[in-house]
Amino acid sequence: MASPREQVAQLCQWIDAHIHEPIGWADLIRQSGLDHKLIIAGFNKHMATTPMTWIRQRRAQLNIPELAPVVDTHPMAFLRKDAPCSEKK
Numbered sequence: 001m002a003s004p005r006e007q008v009a010q011l012c013q014w015i016d017a018h019i020h021e022p023i024g025w026a027d028l029i030r031q032s033g034l035d036h037k038l039i040i041a042g043f044n045k046h047m048a049t050t051p052m053t054w055i056r057q058r059r060a061q062l063n064i065p066e067l068a069p070v071v072d073t074h075p076m077a078f079l080r081k082d083a084p085c086s087e088k089k
Contacts, residue, residue, distance in 0.1 A: 004042050005042075007032060008047060011032045011051075028051055
């Protein structure tokens with residue numbers, strides 16, 4: 001099994017390979033096999049930022065236009081009271 005540092009490095013390599021595509025939490029979770037808390041913790045520890053901020057910064061470094069936005073929906077967003085799917089009818 002890869003170390004946390006190696007897992008983040010592998011995820012960063014995958015992100016770079018898909019940097020021109022929309023990338024969301026579901027993609028990061030599916031690709032890494034980790035839950036969102038472990039992804040966040042790994043990025044905070046080894047990259048000193050969040051995954052979505054790292055993706056935005058990486059796109060800026062590569063001069064990639066806004067054609068491939070970061071899908072910035074938090075994996076637990078559906079639990080928010082103001083989320084459309086949580087409205088009671």
